[in-house]
């Protein structure tokens with residue numbers, strides 16, 4: 001709902017029509033793949049992905065994430081921290097099974113909701129941070145880069161390794177990466193299909209801090225959100241949207257074109273063969 005109002009005018013303040021009270025967050029009509037906990041003292045909402053085994057972005061998980069982001073914004077939380085209930089994986093990225101020999105209509109729905117999720121995170125009016133408490137490959141990394149701050153636990157990997165299995169990324173995904181990292185590093189990392197270790201991610205600036213535990217990561221994210229206490233919330237939201245305007249416009253100006261290009265590419269033998277080999281590799285790992 002927020003996203004739709006923004007598509008009309010990115011500079012407009014979201015009309016707050018939501019009537020729920022701050023502490024009454026429920027997961028309403030969604031599938032229960034996310035949970036929201038609001039800290040009574042700070043008013044900060046922690047949004048956890050909870051789809052075992054590895055939080056793959058299925059249609060349902062993406063739907064629940066968007067629904068939860070909207071709820072958190074509507075309930076005027078002070079900030080949003082995105083994290084995972086799994087202690088090894090933040091998110092394994094898009095559900096690869098949705099991309100393998102796909103039903104064409106479902107694939108369109110899948111890609112459209114992925115665009116929606118990116119927009120919801122990118123345009124979220126309140127401060128956002130990611131507590132990356134596990135591996136964050138591919139779209140897991142893209143979700144983290146759509147947040148304003150990233151804190152990660154040691155000994156995990158993060159990055160967009162799409163070229164390793166003949167995937168391409170859309171320009172808006174690259175821009176998200178590029179909003180956090182210098183262009184030359186993004187170009188090299190995307191071309192290499194690089195997954196950064198936590199330490200490497202800190203050194204290049206893909207993450208902002210390392211934390212010793214999930215509890216610490218959440219506290220560090222909350223401290224970041226607290227840095228906006230002196231800013232007027234409306235001025236802050238408008239400024240955030242202005243800063244992100246060109247990246248968001250890149251997707252909004254031709255969403256249908258992006259969808260067509262992705263669907264076409266996903267249906268190519270090059271993509272399907274690369275994906276098949278990748279899925280085999282995941283099975284053989286065991």
Ligand SMILES: CC/C=C\C/C=C\C/C=C\C/C=C/C(=O)SCCNC(=O)CCNC(=O)[C@H](O)C(C)(C)COP(=O)(O)OP(=O)(O)OC[C@H]1O[C@@H](n2cnc3c(N)ncnc32)[C@H](O)[C@@H]1OP(=O)(O)O
Nearest residue numbers: 056092093094095096138139167168169170261262265282
């Ligand atoms: C113009 C543009 C054109 C075209 C665009 C076209 C396409 C889109 C291109 C780019 C964007 C892509 C975005 C993506 O996000 S694609 C997803 C990429 N993600 C991965 O490759 C991650 C793969 N997973 C892993 O590396 C590991 O699972 C992980 C390190 C996350 C965790 O390891 P762990 O040892 O803890 O678990 P596993 O035993 O490996 O996995 C458990 C279970 O889950 C299955 N699995 C894992 N990841 C996925 C996934 N992404 N999708 C579906 N299923 C997944 C895995 O096979 C295991 O299943 P099972 O054997 O049945 O237990």
